[in-house]
Every structure is written in structure tokens, then in C-alpha cells.
Amino acid sequence: MSNNTIASASGPVFRVDKFVVPAESRAEFIAQMKRIQQTLRTWPGCMRAHVLDQTGGSGEFNVVTMVEWASEQAVASAAEFVKKKFAQEGFDPVAFTKNAGVRPDQGFYRIA
Template structure:
């Protein structure tokens, strides 16, 4: 996750990640994604947590995740929680994505 800049107006902060996933990697990718989604759903400040799938060209799928957080503190705490879980289980998200051949575009957004 990218570290957010604290919001001064108390508006929601959105973490939006876009992935292009090879068909053969989709089951493993979705299993890990569901684990992450279920964990985030339990955290304070998580207002909305969506996983969306678009069938694309043959051989790949596009996955978008959108998580709405109540404020900067909530997203910062979520990042710390996920890093601790990954460290505990020896999971390297960047290596996982690379090994599966997934293309990723991840970022934090605010209302314009």
C-alpha cells in the first residue's frame, strides 16, 4: 500500500488497485485476494470493500479492488495490520504478483 497524506477535511480515502491476471494464475491470485479482502473487512474504518472482475481478451482477466476508508488513520492502520500479517506468514506480495505474471497498478485516491 502507498502511504497516504492525512486528509484535512475528513473525507473518505480510496485504495484502488487494478490487475491484469493471466488465466492460469487466476485461482491462486483470487485465493490470496479473498484472504486480504476478508481481513480488511474486519478493520476499523473500512466502509466499503469491493472486488470486481472483467473478462478481457482470451488468456487474461482484469480485476479491480476498491476499498473505501473513513480517513487517513484507518488506511495507515490497515497497512500496518497487513504488513504484520504478511511478515508473520512470510508472504511477499510483490514477489507473489511477479511470480504469477500479474500486471498491477495500485494507488490511493480522494474525491476530486
């Protein structure tokens, strides 16, 4: 399954993005993720959204974002909205991530 494909099923859909963020980019990267999450929280169907900053442990990923969506339809609607918003702002999330030296691991999840 690709990053942009959601397997059909009912119930909530979780978008979990894990990032390896270099120390020198961490504050700016987290600020940008918080801005995006704040926008998503206002969208219909967003049940919760968090930006998590690793404070302990030996995990490779030190920043994680998680959004819980009510349905696949909510995900699709939000994705279209965010794409348009980023275009209006001139924000390229792929370039931003690459320029910050961040390595992402992103996907959609359902409750097992």
C-alpha cells in the same frame, strides 16, 4: 504521489488496485485477493472492500480491488496491521504478484 502516499484531506480514502492477470494465474490470484479483502473488512475504518473480476469490455485490467477507508488514520493503521500479518504468515505480496505474472497499477484516490 507514490503508491504509499496519501495527499492530506478529509473524508474517505479509496485504495484502488488494478491488475492484468494471466488466465493461468487468475483463480489463485483472485482467491488471495479475496482472503486479503476479508481481513481488511474486519479492520476499524474499513467501510467496504471488493474484489472485482472483469466480465466484459475491452479494458486492459481484468482484476480490480477497491477498499474504502473512513480516513487516512484508518489506512495507516490497517497498513501496519497487514504488514505484520503478512510477515507472520511468510507472505510476500510483491513476490506473489511477480511470480503469478501479474502487472499491477495501484493508488489512493479521493472523491473528485
